[in-house]
Amino acid sequence: MQYTIGQFAALTQLSSYTLRYYEKEELLQVARDAAGRRRYTDADVAWLQFIKRLKETGMSIHNIRSYARLRYQGDATLAARLALLEQHKLSVVEEKLKWEQNLVKLEEKISADCKMKLNT
Amino acid sequence: MQYTIGQFAALTQLSSYTLRYYEKEELLQVARDAAGRRRYTDADVAWLQFIKRLKETGMSIHNIRSYARLRYQGDATLAARLALLEQHKLSVVEEKLKWEQNLVKLEEKISADCKMKLNT
DNA sequence: GTACTTCTTACAGTTAACTCTAAGTCAAGG
DNA sequence: CCTTGACTTAGAGTTAACTGTAAGAAGTAC
Numbered sequence: 001m002q003y004t005i006g007q008f009a010a011l012t013q014l015s016s017y018t019l020r021y022y023e024k025e026e027l028l029q030v031a032r033d034a035a036g037r038r039r040y041t042d043a044d045v046a047w048l049q050f051i052k053r054l055k056e057t058g059m060s061i062h063n064i065r066s067y068a069r070l071r072y073q074g075d076a077t078l079a080a081r082l083a084l085l086e087q088h089k090l091s092v093v094e095e096k097l098k099w100e101q102n103l104v105k106l107e108e109k110i111s112a113d114c115k116m117k118l119n120t
Numbered sequence: 121m122q123y124t125i126g127q128f129a130a131l132t133q134l135s136s137y138t139l140r141y142y143e144k145e146e147l148l149q150v151a152r153d154a155a156g157r158r159r160y161t162d163a164d165v166a167w168l169q170f171i172k173r174l175k176e177t178g179m180s181i182h183n184i185r186s187y188a189r190l191r192y193q194g195d196a197t198l199a200a201r202l203a204l205l206e207q208h209k210l211s212v213v214e215e216k217l218k219w220e221q222n223l224v225k226l227e228e229k230i231s232a233d234c235k236m237k238l239n240t
Numbered sequence: 241g242t243a244c245t246t247c248t249t250a251c252a253g254t255t256a257a258c259t260c261t262a263a264g265t266c267a268a269g270g
Numbered sequence: 271c272c273t274t275g276a277c278t279t280a281g282a283g284t285t286a287a288c289t290g291t292a293a294g295a296a297g298t299a300c
Binding site for chain 2 (some may be wrong): 058078079082096099100102103105
């Protein structure tokens with residue numbers, strides 16, 4: 001299955017502007033038809049979903065580009081990509097811990113304020 | 121104990137610029153000396169620490185201002201403030217869940233890539 | 241008494257990641 | 271044929287939260 005940029009935008013919940021922007025930033029490489037128009041594939045859908053996950057976990061465009069470059073170089077870069085992911089995983093773990101701790105602190109504050117309220 | 125803006129900046133790890141900015145944005149109200157210079161107190165230290173936690177948990181300046189306004193109105197607003205915190209807690213819980221899920225997905229991806237590597 | 245810090249207002253600059261416009265061209269669908 | 275969508279480059283605008291500059295005044299510390 002192939003998609004025009006409009007169809008792909010609808011499919012991925014991104015705007016055409018953003019898709020062209022991502023392409024310019026080398027996050028993804030897109031095939032073209034005879035007339036030079038972008039033809040997205042299902043492989044692009046899967047890849048963009050992964051890009052979105054990396055973004056959700058706070059990876060910058062800059063770092064995703066590094067990963068994407070390796071990926072488009074093929075299987076030989078698998079080890080290097082794994083290393084990037086492992087590195088990134090560390091920051092995700094840290095972020096998760098941060099939110100857990102913040103939640104505890106917030107609950108403590110709420111609990112303390114509740115008690116104050118009872119005393120008045 | 122009282123602090124000049126420079127001392128307070130060092131104490132809170134924020135710049136003087138940021139402190140004045142926060143004041144203009146009504147996040148905190150600061151006492152002045154006879155010459156009109158800011159005199160921060162230990163109460164301000166505690167309050168700013170709480171502001172920083174709210175910021176860390178993704179609360180916008182706009183929303184912190186709402187909370188701060190209530191707080192400076194005194195004890196009568198305690199219930200309203202609690203409601204804001206409870207509301208905010210929901211978003212923190214959601215964020216925590218998001219990071220947990222993302223971590224799982226990332227680990228799955230890493231694991232899958234590792235297996236691929238073994239097969240080649 | 242000189243260097244330092246602080247004060248004010250007002251406004252410009254920074255960063256990331258979009259988001260959109262202009263202007264002109266071109267191809268497909270009905 | 272005509273509308274719609276896509277193409278290009280180049281550049282401007284947006285958002286949040288700072289971050290800094292200018293310019294002039296005034297108090298503080300050694």
